[in-house]
Amino acid sequence: MRILLFGGWGQLGSDLVAAAADRHSLARPRRAEVSVTDRDGVARAVEAYGPDAVIDAAAFHRVEECEADVEEALAVNAVGAWNVAVAARGAGARAVYVSTDYVFDGERVDGYAEDDQPRPLSAYGMSKVAGEHATRVGCPDALVVRASGLFGHAGSSGKGGNFVETMLTKSAHGEAISVVDDQTFSPTCSRDMAERILLLLERRVPPGIYHCANEGSCSWFRFAQTIFELAGVEADLAPRAAGVQVVRRPRCSVLLDTKATGLGLSPNRSWEEGLRWYLSTRADGGAGAGGPTIETGPDGWRSDRDEGSERPGDLRTRQEARAERAGGRA
Numbered sequence: 352m353r354i355l356l357f358g359g360w361g362q363l364g365s366d367l368v369a370a371a372a373d374r375h376s377l378a379r380p381r382r383a384e385v386s387v388t389d390r391d392g393v394a395r396a397v398e399a400y401g402p403d404a405v406i407d408a409a410a411f412h413r414v415e416e417c418e419a420d421v422e423e424a425l426a427v428n429a430v431g432a433w434n435v436a437v438a439a440r441g442a443g444a445r446a447v448y449v450s451t452d453y454v455f456d457g458e459r460v461d462g463y464a465e466d467d468q469p470r471p472l473s474a475y476g477m478s479k480v481a482g483e484h485a486t487r488v489g490c491p492d493a494l495v496v497r498a499s500g501l502f503g504h505a506g507s508s509g510k511g512g513n514f515v516e517t518m519l520t521k522s523a524h525g526e527a528i529s530v531v532d533d534q535t536f537s538p539t540c541s542r543d544m545a546e547r548i549l550l551l552l553e554r555r556v557p558p559g560i561y562h563c564a565n566e567g568s569c570s571w572f573r574f575a576q577t578i579f580e581l582a583g584v585e586a587d588l589a590p591r592a593a594g595v596q597v598v599r600r601p602r603c604s605v606l607l608d609t610k611a612t613g614l615g616l617s618p619n620r621s622w623e624e625g626l627r628w629y630l631s632t633r634a635d636g637g638a639g640a641g642g643p644t645i646e647t648g649p650d651g652w653r654s655d656r657d658e659g660s661e662r663p664g665d666l667r668t669r670q671e672a673r674a675e676r677a678g679g680r681a
């Protein structure tokens with residue numbers, strides 16, 4: 352399959368690249384090369400690459416900033432989604448939009464299934480609901496895949512890292528750490544999410560909304576406790592209540608995966624297992640445990656195709672890229 356990936360240099364995007372490495376061709380323009388807000392640019396990129404699937408993992412998701420700049424939130428998360436979906440449909444490709452647990456209000460203590468009614472509490476959540484609709488109207492064959500609390504080796508570029516690394520860094524500095532104990536979610540290893548997105552595409556599942564989270568749920572405090580337990584770190588950790596927040600967050604944003612499992616796909620591993628894998632592969636960024644480290648080359652995302660690679664559109668491994676340069680091609 353040929354996959355064009357927007358937001359491909361972020362946390363989930365990097366895991367999609369690693370997951371796709373040995374089985375699909377994938378290209379990932381940087382934001383500076385193609386912004387999803389640029390309708391013509393997106394259309395040109397899709398036409399040039401000729402993908403079977405176009406994944407939109409690009410997002411403006413710093414929730415406080417979304418509240419202050421709702422125009423930008425809508426531009427990236429909703430208009431961008433429309434641009435990607437329409438371009439995908441025009442090329443006969445399937446669009447995939449990555450969405451969020453923040454589309455829900457968090458009042459259901461037992462978690463949310465795919466068909467539950469979204470009712471966002473924030474500008475960010477609202478913009479992602481708009482993006483979901485935009486995607487499904489713009490490309491009726493599209494998949495919307497919702498995630499919750501991602502942790503991946505690349506760290507979220509939009510949020511400046513991930514919760515696991517934040518906890519480990521704070522404890523390494525000897526800081527007293529307090530973490531909210533009254534908000535429940537489904538921590539999700541972004542590599543598992545990447546594998547699930549590819550599987551949904553490979554199995555050609557029906558269009559619609561899918562939830563993708565590691566199995567189980569916990570509070571942020573319990574998540575922090577488990578990080579320290581599994582990492583073998585003594586931390587000065589205490590629970591606290593969320594209290595009054597600048598941006599309201601759902602009290603419960605547990606995502607129940609009923610759709611994919613209903614189609615016969617196995618449930619994801621538990622969040623504890625995902626976290627164990629993450630911690631055990633921190634040193635090599637998951638490369639040794641899940642595939643080669645990838646780069647697209649310094650000359651842009653289309654270079655491998657334009658240079659007439661034997662595997663058009665493939666990303667090259669570091670070794671391959673180095674060998675090419677040594678041979679004078681790069």
Ligand SMILES: NC(=O)c1ccc[n+]([C@@H]2O[C@H](COP(=O)([O-])OP(=O)(O)OC[C@H]3O[C@@H](n4cnc5c(N)ncnc54)[C@H](OP(=O)(O)O)[C@@H]3O)[C@@H](O)[C@H]2O)c1
Pocket residue numbers: 357358359360361362363364381382383385386387388407408409410411412427431449450451452497498499500501502506507508509510
């Ligand atoms: N992180 C979480 O806990 C979480 C939870 C639920 C859902 N999600 C969703 O999961 C998806 C991936 O999240 P992530 O953690 O991988 O985020 P991330 O690391 O911040 O990656 C987002 C990527 O989007 C790119 N981008 C931003 N604006 C763009 C634009 N206008 N055009 C093209 N690219 C643009 C960013 O590029 P730059 O690096 O240049 O800014 C970055 O590479 C998002 O849709 C997010 O809403 C995330």
